[in-house]
Amino acid sequence: MEKFVARERELKNLEEMYDSSKFEMAVIYGRRRVGKTALIKEFIKDKPAIYIQGIEATKELNLQYLSDAIMDFANPIQIPTSFSFRDFKDAFAAVENIANQQNKKIIFVMDEFPYFAESAPEISSLLQYAIDHIYKEYNNIMLILCGSSMSFMEHQVLGYKSPLYGRRTGQFKIRPFNLFDTKKMLPQVNDEDLLAYYGITGGVPQYLSFIDQKLSVAENIQKLFLKQNAPLQNETNILLQEELRKPATYYSILVAIANGDSKANKIYQAIGLKSSSQLSPYLGKLMELEIIERKAPILEKNKKKSIYVIKDEMFKFWFKFISGEQDQIALGRTKAVLEAIMHELPRFLGPVFEQASIEWMWKEENLVFDPREIKNWWGYNPLLKRQEEVDLVAVNFDNSKAMIGECKWKSAKKLTSEMLTTLQRRADLVAQDVKVNVVGLYFFVKEADADFLNAASKRGIKVIEYSSFFK
Numbered sequence: 001m002e003k004f005v006a007r008e009r010e011l012k013n014l015e016e017m018y019d020s021s022k023f024e025m026a027v028i029y030g031r032r033r034v035g036k037t038a039l040i041k042e043f044i045k046d047k048p049a050i051y052i053q054g055i056e057a058t059k060e061l062n063l064q065y066l067s068d069a070i071m072d073f074a075n076p077i078q079i080p081t082s083f084s085f086r087d088f089k090d091a092f093a094a095v096e097n098i099a100n101q102q103n104k105k106i107i108f109v110m111d112e113f114p115y116f117a118e119s120a121p122e123i124s125s126l127l128q129y130a131i132d133h134i135y136k137e138y139n140n141i142m143l144i145l146c147g148s149s150m151s152f153m154e155h156q157v158l159g160y161k162s163p164l165y166g167r168r169t170g171q172f173k174i175r176p177f178n179l180f181d182t183k184k185m186l187p188q189v190n191d192e193d194l195l196a197y198y199g200i201t202g203g204v205p206q207y208l209s210f211i212d213q214k215l216s217v218a219e220n221i222q223k224l225f226l227k228q229n230a231p232l233q234n235e236t237n238i239l240l241q242e243e244l245r246k247p248a249t250y251y252s253i254l255v256a257i258a259n260g261d262s263k264a265n266k267i268y269q270a271i272g273l274k275s276s277s278q279l280s281p282y283l284g285k286l287m288e289l290e291i292i293e294r295k296a297p298i299l300e301k302n303k304k305k306s307i308y309v310i311k312d313e314m315f316k317f318w319f320k321f322i323s324g325e326q327d328q329i330a331l332g333r334t335k336a337v338l339e340a341i342m343h344e345l346p347r348f349l350g351p352v353f354e355q356a357s358i359e360w361m362w363k364e365e366n367l368v369f370d371p372r373e374i375k376n377w378w379g380y381n382p383l384l385k386r387q388e389e390v391d392l393v394a395v396n397f398d399n400s401k402a403m404i405g406e407c408k409w410k411s412a413k414k415l416t417s418e419m420l421t422t423l424q425r426r427a428d429l430v431a432q433d434v435k436v437n438v439v440g441l442y443f444f445v446k447e448a449d450a451d452f453l454n455a456a457s458k459r460g461i462k463v464i465e466y467s468s469f470f471k
């Protein structure tokens with residue numbers, strides 16, 4: 001693996017758990033390829049740890065591998081034998097015996113926990129027994145359960161119906177990298193290309209690890225999606241198949257959303273379902289997996305105003321540029337496909353830049369107030385008789401104040417003073433609609449020239465150039 005980067009907060013919290021004088025149980029979960037195992041390996045690398053990964057196999061084989069891991073830890077130089085514990089109960093008890101013998105706190109990691117539970121459904125109850133009657137008595141075990149089946153981890157491990165409910169002392173939902181962590185992974189890439197890679201991969205560490213920093217963006221797109229056996233050519237299908245029973249229906253829903261159907265009543269019609277209530281379980285599941293999200297304008301209470309959009313950036317890129325071209329790609333006719341992607345890419349990066357600007361705002365310390373929420377806003381402008389949108393609205397703790405921002409991923413010469421007027425007009429519209437006092441206007445741009453900076457400054461609008469994000 002490349003050099004491990006980011007995850008500072010998670011590592012610090014895990015360290016604190018390890019240093020405590022009590023039994024601790026951390027639950028780590030998140031999307032596939034997001035770096036759960038990498039985080040665990042980094043955390044345990046210089047600590048006494050029994051690490052075992054569940055596999056899609058029988059109970060006997062999972063127990064055998066667990067037994068091997070425990071015996072290896074207890075006696076690393078022993079010649080391998082085929083000893084196996086009688087059952088998981090004995091294996092869990094043995095972990096405690098070893099910790100007691102060695103007289104130190106040990107970490108016991110069960111990675112891919114859902115595979116253990118599939119092969120041996122009693123495992124959660126047996127683990128609960130071990131925690132309540134053994135581990136909590138001696139306080140020298142830190143247990144880590146990890147899994148990428150998010151629904152399994154959320155319902156069967158964290159949920160109140162699980163025997164393990166209430167045992168965890170720390171919970172870590174691992175998310176893709178933001179722009180700033182993405183930069184740590186691709187330090188040699190220039191900032192402009194960085195935004196493209198962030199947009200294409202959604203900051204998922206494994207996808208970032210496929211990027212060759214010496215190649216151009218076009219060459220990397222070719223390498224990741226278009227070449228024969230390209231690692232992401234079929235990744236969305238693989239993920240849908242792994243997580244869902246009826247991937248075909250989900251696939252059609254994603255195609256509909258990617259084509260611009262954002263309301264439930266449009267989506268169910270587009271895919272031939274009978275009603276929007278038939279659609280809801282599918283949408284629910286896709287939201288749980290964080291592939292799509294339901295969006296509403298900031299501070300909007302009326303649920304009817306919400307729309308569905310693809311949240312996972314890699315899915316967004318794939319459904320926009322790859323899904324319709326699979327036949328061409330299979331035939332190796334990728335030149336025109338790549339040309340079309342590169343032509344559309346700046347537009348695709350518009351919303352990515354909005355997201356990056358929001359992340360800048362969350363991290364910036366010298367704002368007029370600390371935001372409680374930062375989101376888009378959209379609504380009807382009665383004077384212009386049309387819908388208007390604002391890229392970024394940040395509100396303070398009691399929703400009384402707002403900062404308003406517009407984001408433009410365009411070269412300096414395409415910026416005009418009308419754009420500043422539009423921002424001011426829209427800020428007034430937001431102020432009226434959500435009853436806030438606007439205390440700051442921001443214009444986020446790729447780059448700006450002196451004329452634009454002057455014009456903005458005269459109107460009290462702060463211009464934030466993309467290059468300053470990293471200072």
Ligand SMILES: Nc1ncnc2c1ncn2[C@@H]1O[C@H](COP(=O)(O)OP(=O)(O)OP(=O)(O)O)[C@@H](O)[C@H]1O
Nearest residue numbers: 003004005032033034035036037038148205206209
């Ligand atoms: N913090 C990190 N720093 C550098 N590279 C990372 C980091 N996290 C993940 N990676 C890269 O991403 C790859 C995938 O990560 P990992 O296998 O840990 O993901 P996972 O969430 O356990 O995935 P899965 O659920 O699919 O097994 C790693 O092999 C590594 O190349």
